[in-house]
Amino acid sequence: MVMKEAKAEAKLGVEIETIWKALAKDLRFIIPQLMPDTVEKIELLHGDGGVGSILLFHLVHKEEAMRSQKERIVEVDETKHELVIQVLEGNVLKRGFSSFKTTFKLSPLSEKESLVDIKVAYETEKDGEGEQARMDAIATAPPLYFLQLLENFLPTSNT
Template sequence: MVVKEKKDQRTVGVGVEALWRAMAKDTVTVIPKIMPSIVRSIEVIEGDGGLGSVLLFNLGDHHVESKRKQTEKIVELDDSEYRFALKVLEGPALTLRNFSALTTSFQLSKIGEQETLVDMKVVYETEKEEANTGDIALQPAISYIQFLEKYVLES
């Protein structure tokens, strides 16, 4: 197995508190609103929605019936440092991309009143590394941040 990581960062035009609330505090309700064709709903199946909680993602119709669920665990949730991470336990994010492990982390940093720097990192494990595997692993995080920014701006 090959364990790798890929990093990226984006600056978004919303305040850190509003982005943090949408990302880490209201994730169960926000994700289905911002990506309804990808995620229909999220249920907390273990825990209270905080650190260590396990989330069941009910995925959109573009997935075949057997691939319509994904479980993820909140493995980092630090309000004071604005750090949030989810680890995929099972589901299409692993099977469709041949990952045996995938954890996505976000670190938010305040730049200004209405500007936040988002550092993203994916740590993934795969049988064999291909030229664009890191980019494939990171793309959902980049899209998620873009959707979140739009949601916060419109809220």
């Protein structure tokens, strides 16, 4: 299996420190509020919420086997505004991925706007040119959707 990377970016009308606090500090509290139809709650299984912490996502799903996902916080870099989260077990690994790690890198565009670069490093069980384009799209859709919800949830600088 070969490690592949999918990249995407999102421009948010929220200042960088507000987004950073939401991602790096309050993520486990915000996600169930943003996605109540998908995530019931997030339990901290190990750690203090920083690097090495393991989060258990309790998901809303009909199938018992699809009701949880375990993720580890791999990196939190305050100076670079970079957060890396790796899926250890769960739904995404049942959809053709054998490993899945997402990096969020924040950059200020202005006082009221931020750019979030998303990089998803993953391995798949199948290979092929057409397959990679499909898996890239599957890999980047959830973080892009999450950031869209987050932008609508967070207070904007111009309120």
